[in-house]
Amino acid sequence: MVRTGRDEARLRHPRHERRGEARLPAVVATLVAICLYLLLPQQLLVAPRYVLPALELVLLIPVVAINPRRLTRQTRAFRVLSLALVLIIAVSNLSALGFLIHQLVYASVKDGRSLLLAALQVWLTNIIVFGLAFWELDRGGPVLRTQLPRDELPLADFRFSQDENEGTVEEVADGSSSRSDWVPTLVDYLYVSLTNSTAFSPTDTMPLSSRAKLLMSVESVSALLTSLLVIARAVSILH
Template identity: 75%
Template sequence: MSADRAEARTRHPRHQRRGEARLPAAVATLVAIALYLALPEQLLVAPRFVVPALEIALLVPLIAINPRRVTRQTRLSRILSLALVAVVALSNLGALGLLIHDLVAGAAGDGKALLLGALQVWLTNVIAFGLAYWELDRGGPVKRTQSGRADLPLADFRFSQDENADTVEEVAEGSSVKSDWVPALLDYLYVSVTNSTAFSPTDTMPLSSRAKVLMAVQSVAALLTSLLVIARAVSVLK
């Protein structure tokens, strides 16, 4: 790539005509809603349909603003998208707290239901924090694709593609520098999965304070689910 082309990519939007597809984020949110609806009664932080109804009410206008691809952003849409992620994450952390309380207090109930509930909480944790990383990093999905790199806020995460420009050609061609690569939802869900299984960053490093705080909260939640909740639920089955 010539120096002129590289400079042009720095100045001008990269994927202005396309942006990220709306469907993956919408599906991930709907899966999180379905997982909450399927939780046992004792793990609900509110009447069963209250939290899902609120989440749907936040999701519908976001789909209306960007029905196919996430290319437009208003102040309202930004507030709605962050509020939606916050509701999904906080309601799930609340369910985790109730689950731990029931186990510690000896109100375990049906061991199979608890084990299933722990799995639902863990999966929702992965989705919620994946969406959070997707919404926050470098200004969010609209900013990442519709703005030139010179106009992007500081990155919250450093992906391996951001440092592959000096490797062998078949790897370097997919780097951020040479291909103008930017992370998409799948990349952030992968970060969320690895953080929930390894309880620490793997190939993607948090850079900002807020990213470190979010990854720490997610790691602790996943650790509690994996070690305390699942272990206790399995013991109830015996």
């Protein structure tokens, strides 16, 4: 029997034979967020430059050790460490945004270029960390999403396009959640985070739970502050 492109797509999906989502993308995203924090100006850091990144790496190492290649094993320690890691990155980045706004309002800022760069770093980290947060929370997290039968999954925090495509044309419907057993992966959540940070509101993916709405609201407000206050002020300094 000849396999079609749709069959191949199903075989590659993390839920196929419970193979699990790949670990590498989340590690890369986390390391990028850590590096962006390390490159921030000293006055925007909540602690000495290497303290929080070192703590984040300490948390990241056992998380990777539990699931080194694919996310198939869920333990209480894994869950706590994963969420703690995302929380620390989020708090440190939001603190950096607060310090950045404080510098604009109360300090005499003359270097507009460095301010623009810092604003971009904070904005990019915001996208990454909220994407990771959505990824960790939705439907019980990346392990449960691929390892549990659908009728045992926790309630969804987000509704993706694939979750409602079953009644469309065949080439679209065949990729829907109900037909192909599709579940979102990290790339999908990073896209949700990116669109939320640029549009300041949901686009094609809707938040369903209160915590999802709260997280998206915090991300939208922080992105709005970065875009309107920080970048606008930096441009005025440049002129």
